[in-house]
Amino acid sequence: MSDILTLGIESSCDETSAAVVLNGRKVLSNVISTSLDLHKMYGGVVPEVASRKHVEYIVPVIDEALRTAGVKKEELDYIGVTYGPGLLGALLVGLSAAKAMAFSLGKPLVGVHHIEGHISANFLEYEELEPPFIALVASGGHSHIVYCSDYGEFKIIGRTRDDAAGEAFDKIARELGIGYPGGPVVDKAAKLGDPGAVAFPRVHFKDSLDFSFSGVKTAVLNHLNKCKMKGEEIPVNDICASFQKAVVDILSENTFKAAKQFNCDKVVLAGGVAANSALREEFGRVAEKRNMKFYRPSPVLCTDNGAMIACAAHYAAQKGRFSGLDLNAYANLSIEEIGAKG
Ligand code: KG4
Ligand code: ZN
DSSP, rough: OOOOEEEEEEOSEEEEEEEEEEEEEEEEEEEEOOOOOOOHHHTTTTHHHEEEHHHHHHHHHHHHHHHHHHOOOGSSSEEEEEEEEHHHHHHHHHHHHHHHHHHTTTEEEEEHHHHHHHHHHHHOTTTTTSOOOEEEEEEEEEEEEEEEEEEEEEEEEBBBSSSSSHHHHHHHHHTTTTTHHHHHHHHHHHHOOOSSOOOOOOOOOOOOOOOOOOHHHHHHHHHHHHHHHTTTOHHHHHHHHHHHHHHHHHHHHHHHHHHHHTOOOOOOOSSSSOOOHHHHHHHHHHHHHOOOEEOOHHHHHHHOOOOHHHHHHHHEEEHOBBOOTTTOOOSSSSGGGGGHEE
16 A cells, blocks of 8 residues: 555644544654733633634644645545534634635545544554444543444444533633632642542432533532631642542443443543543543453643644545535534535
8 A cells, every 4th residue: 555645634623733644553743833921811612713824824724734734735545633522613714725725726625523533643643443333432522432343433332422522621610719720720729639528419210321520510519618608728639530520430331331241342531521631531441340351542632732633534545534625613513514514
């Protein structure tokens, strides 16, 4: 097989990223420019600001990705791009750039689902990883358990019924006034706290792999109010550690339950929350105890990046899944309908 070079473009939220990946597995470049700092004072991503920054960054980021990889744009085989889900205005910037390149270079365009990209980050990290496996996808906008039966074949077998896991981290951090995004700051504070300090609830649904994080979130808020009413100092580190432990327990129990149900001995983590140190530790511990294999991308591949999109595009192309130049962006898009809308 001759070498295949895929460009991956990602602009669904606040990261503008482009990457070149060789044969689906080897990252030749992965350039990420983020507008995160501009959103910090609002405590969340401001879509209009994100879109404007994507417009500014997209061409230099793609140029830099090609330059670092030592690849000329004419040498590319496929142009992969995230076309949903995400912020519509943000998605359209990456999508328009990808379409323009595909058209002008005469290269095939491959629309990639953002979550498909997150899961694929594991293929970049682990050369030996092959489907089938169970993936826990936890980010700011999603919390899904996905059964990946083959490359590009996904079935959602569990999902959140309210907040996404990352969203819960972000809300708790906001209430505690410790910064944005919440995940990394809660993770850091939790290292100094006692996870057994407060018993926050863990919600499980009978005969279902679904999640719920609103109960634990409300319990944290009630606990904070109680402390404030009593005039007590807020034990920030203990609250972060106890909250994080509750979320990790919920995520871990359901994911390993899913692996058992699907008779699968491989579990992978994906999405921004996959960078959480306690989550990685717990998954490692349970997997070892059950004699299962556990995969997680390095932190830079957990958050949004172009390399994971290039990887997913490579495997979609191998299966003949290409997109037309009329490909649209979708703010909401299920991972189970990638072929239908892409
Ligand atoms: O995948 P991502 O970069 O963007 C989305 O597609 O949403 O995920 C961002 C989310 C944020 O909610 C952030 O708080 C969370 O991932 N996150 C973490 C950690 N690092 C990022 N959550 C828990 N622990 C972390 N270390
Ligand atoms: Zn993401």
